[in-house]
Amino acid sequence: MHYFSYKKGKLHAEGVPLTHLAEKYGTPLYVYSLKTIKRHIRAYQDAFKGLSHLLCYAVKANSNLAILKVVAEMGGGADVVSGGELYRALRAGIPAKRIVYAGVGKTDEEIRMGVNRGILMFNVESEQELHRISQIATEMGKTARVSLRVNPDIDPETHPYIATGLRKHKFGIPIDEALQLYRVAMTLPGIEITGVHKHIGSQITSVRPFVDALERVLVLIDELKKEDINIRYLDIGGGLGIQYEDENPPHPRELARGLNRLLKSRDLTLVLEPGRSVVGNAGVLLTRVLYTKPGMDREFIIVDAAMNDLMRPTLYNAYHRIIPVEKKRRRKVIADVVGPICESGDFLARDREMPECRRGELLAVMGAGAYGFSMSSNYNSRPRAAEVLVSGERDFLIRRRETFRDLVRGEMVPDIISEGGEV
Ligand code: LLP
Numbered sequence: 001m002h003y004f005s006y007k008k009g010k011l012h013a014e015g016v017p018l019t020h021l022a023e024k025y026g027t028p029l030y031v032y033s034l035k036t037i038k039r040h041i042r043a044y045q046d047a048f049k050g051l052s053h054l055l056c057y058a059v060k061a062n063s064n065l066a067i068l069k070v071v072a073e074m075g076g077g078a079d080v081v082s083g084g085e086l087y088r089a090l091r092a093g094i095p096a097k098r099i100v101y102a103g104v105g106k107t108d109e110e111i112r113m114g115v116n117r118g119i120l121m122f123n124v125e126s127e128q129e130l131h132r133i134s135q136i137a138t139e140m141g142k143t144a145r146v147s148l149r150v151n152p153d154i155d156p157e158t159h160p161y162i163a164t165g166l167r168k169h170k171f172g173i174p175i176d177e178a179l180q181l182y183r184v185a186m187t188l189p190g191i192e193i194t195g196v197h198k199h200i201g202s203q204i205t206s207v208r209p210f211v212d213a214l215e216r217v218l219v220l221i222d223e224l225k226k227e228d229i230n231i232r233y234l235d236i237g238g239g240l241g242i243q244y245e246d247e248n249p250p251h252p253r254e255l256a257r258g259l260n261r262l263l264k265s266r267d268l269t270l271v272l273e274p275g276r277s278v279v280g281n282a283g284v285l286l287t288r289v290l291y292t293k294p295g296m297d298r299e300f301i302i303v304d305a306a307m308n309d310l311m312r313p314t315l316y317n318a319y320h321r322i323i324p325v326e327k328k329r330r331r332k333v334i335a336d337v338v339g340p341i342c343e344s345g346d347f348l349a350r351d352r353e354m355p356e357c358r359r360g361e362l363l364a365v366m367g368a369g370a371y372g373f374s375m376s377s378n379y380n381s382r383p384r385a386a387e388v389l390v391s392g393e394r395d396f397l398i399r400r401r402e403t404f405r406d407l408v409r410g411e412m413v414p415d416i417i418s419e420g421g422e423v
Pocket of ligand 1: 058061080103199201202204237238240273274275276277312316370
């Protein structure tokens with residue numbers, strides 16, 4: 001569900017025509033709908049209101065400060081995976097007490113930062129990391145709250161690159177070894193056991209894998225209880241899918257219904273870490289057609305957005321709907337929608353039935369709000385796109401377009417290069 005729709009043949013973000021935004025801010029341009037983001041957050045909050053819960057938005061999906069501020073204002077927390085994300089979340093005003101920190105490779109500095117700020121919990125991914133957190137917290141004279149991220153060995157039935165909860169994956173601690181590691185954690189100084197964490201993958205389109213994984217985790221929680229290890233927070237990760245093409249992912253309400261049955265008699269606070277389902281359909285990538293050319297066996301629609309702006313098609317062969325901003329009756333062609341980058345892998349769509357496009361017209365790449373800008377790069381020395389937030393009839397620049405100067409900021413040319421001596 002989102003608030004991008006045609007009005008009088010022109011695609012709008014809420015009340016603002018995308019043509020207007022392209023003129024005002026240029027392209028490629030990320031456009032987000034505030035109402036959509038809020039609606040999605042509220043959908044989770046309403047769905048889970050019968051349970052004690054905390055929504056920790058997955059910052060990696062879209063880490064713009066304005067979006068994090070929306071989450072903060074709505075009482076949400078953050079799931080972070082780096083010092084940089086922790087910095088962003090705190091800077092947007094998300095209280096440390098609502099921040100959880102996952103990731104297999106936390107550095108000493110990052111751990112120190114989390115301990116110092118007093119985050120809700122570290123989701124620990126290995127025995128070595130657990131010891132390191134204990135040492136650091138002890139040195140600092142503090143206590144770190146931790147949960148162990150367990151790997152429940154559940155197939156989320158999604159793209160192999162974004163599945164995380166199978167035994168072959170680098171994430172978490174094998175669920176069979178978790179009990180033993182909790183026992184170790186009990187003995188360590190500077191550690192307070194707070195919860196259990198799991199996250200099995202992303203773009204999951206049925207409730208089943210969530211239920212299966214939860215059942216396994218609850219067995220562990222019961223075993224822990226027998227040993228007087230009390231779990232207060234159950235973090236079930238993120239992963240709920242969205243509609244890109246013809247998927248039919250469950251609503252948060254259906255997820256809640258599936259989990260409620262297992263959770264209602266338990267004294268646990270549920271932590272949810274949705275990313276994609278909050279922002280995915282709340283954003284589009286607006287791009288202009290630079291050229292069209294007939295190829296040998298297909299048409300090419302060459303646009304000003306590229307794989308550096310939206311990497312998902314190249315990286316995962318992901319499908320994003322691409323629609324013209326001005327709706328008209330026209331002939332259909334089979335085309336590749338490609339960017340200006342010098343790689344054959346630089347495409348936004350392949351072998352796609354597209355309305356015949358004209359040079360200069362605007363296209364909207366749908367479902368680009370999650371893992372769009374946040375995965376963008378400067379490859380081919382392309383300044384990164386601007387980001388705009390729309391609310392009703394108003395639009396706000398939330399990240400200015402990068403300049404050429406931004407591209408070289410931080411680079412240095414040592415004198416030795418121009419001194420001409422022998423190397
Ligand atoms: N929690 C943890 C520990 C995660 O690793 C992730 C995503 C999430 C929550 C949020 O998952 P979501 O609700 O967004 O599915 N770049 C890929 C997606 C990678 C997801 C990584 N982890 C893509 O563009 O599809």
